[in-house]
């Protein structure tokens with residue numbers, strides 16, 4: 001049987017591994033290790049915060065190695081490294097966001113149908129919302145903002161509302177891509193952890209395999225097919241190392257929270273992002289922002305007394321990444337849209353009862369990177385760019401035509417399913 005290497009085990013990689021194993025002998029090469037949720041409790045974390053020893057967001061990786069943080073002058077960039085990729089630290093949101101793909105002639109109806117059969121998705125968590133969340137929801141309705149309960153991936157009837165989704169679900173409620181990976185392994189796929197792929201070897205216009213660092217050793221892994229799914233930050237670096245240029249179109253979906261002190265708001269013990277308001281260039285959603293809570297000096301209230309609304313912006317496709325250096329700034333248009341969103345969030349919180357002068361802002365942070373090898377009409381049928389050898393594919397957020405300003409996992413899975421279908425033609 002022909003050998004396929006899938007690089008990365010997040011939303012895209014785990015999907016491809018599951019779909020291709022059997023047609024190919026699949027090995028998943030994953031830079032990180034097995035995932036386990038953060039065990040430290042919020043009480044202990046708040047004590048550390050009070051010592052004043054928390055001064056740089058990158059410290060979070062020391063206690064929770066899955067969380068990898070980089071900084072640019074404008075924002076903090078977050079990603080997950082390890083089995084399950086960034087899906088293990090996701091908040092479980094499941095939205096179909098293929099409007100831009102449809103606009104360039106890509107119909108993913110069949111793929112989404114499969115996804116809805118394979119992943120339990122439900123928005124029936126409203127009964128367990130905290131009083132403050134219910135009130136925020138009512139206010140958004142009164143303001144004609146059409147708030148909608150957020151569909152979530154997993155068995156949310158078992159959710160205990162502990163508010164720790166971004167540290168990994170201790171109850172195993174939340175779906176993450178390790179479930180697809182497990183299916184791939186049961187079908188015979190191999191998973192190799194601690195294996196960081198540096199580049200794809202290309203000879204006579206064909207990919208012959210990948211070069212990867214495993215501990216101290218650097219090895220060549222020969223393959224008949226290579227699928228890159230190292231995420232929006234990882235895949236462009238591997239492509240560029242392999243002399244395949246990418247587009248300077250990196251987007252990241254920046255998040256900014258507007259918050260207030262509110263006694264016993266209880267948002268830290270709540271399902272994260274319980275509902276969302278969709279606007280043209282951003283969404284609003286109640287959110288306890290851990291990054292700001294620990295590292296932004298304006299966030300000085302107890303966790304239980306902090307109430308926030310997240311703005312998630314669909315940003316301009318204007319960034320790039322080369323090796324470790326990410327270039328990503330907020331453009332004038334991004335700032336203007338962010339300003340509009342802040343005004344709306346302030347309006348909601350003031351209706352809630354907060355005083356205008358008591359509101360404070362969080363740190364801009366972002367964790368939805370993608371867009372550096374975007375699909376266009378030219379690749380709508382093949383899902384394959386001309387600049388790639390015929391037996392090299394990309395299957396992650398790198399393919400998205402532009403920022404969704406929305407949770408991308410379902411859409412990435414749908415694209416990865418289509419890529420798998422195209423790869424099977426090479427069997």
Ligand SMILES: Cc1cc2nc3c(=O)[nH]c(=O)nc-3n(C[C@H](O)[C@H](O)[C@H](O)COP(=O)(O)OP(=O)(O)OC[C@H]3O[C@@H](n4cnc5c(N)ncnc54)[C@H](O)[C@@H]3O)c2cc1C
Pocket residue numbers: 007008009010011012013029030031032078079080081082083084085086087089090091092093094095166195196197198229230231232234235238366367368369395396397398406407408409410412
């Ligand atoms: C805090 C947070 C919450 C989020 N919540 C949601 C949500 O609720 N819903 C939603 O839809 N989206 C959410 N997202 C975004 C979502 O998790 C990501 O957009 C999605 O997982 C990206 O999928 P991917 O396949 O492109 O990359 P990833 O899932 O990031 O997977 C990339 C994989 O490649 C591995 N890798 C990287 N480089 C290499 C290399 N050189 N060699 C080998 N392996 C490598 C990584 O370890 C990782 O396993 C959230 C993101 C964050 C940060």
Ligand code: SF4
Pocket residue numbers: 092158159160161162163164165166168169170171172173174270271272
């Ligand atoms: S809030 Fe629910 S889904 Fe999130 S970590 Fe807790 S139990 Fe898991």
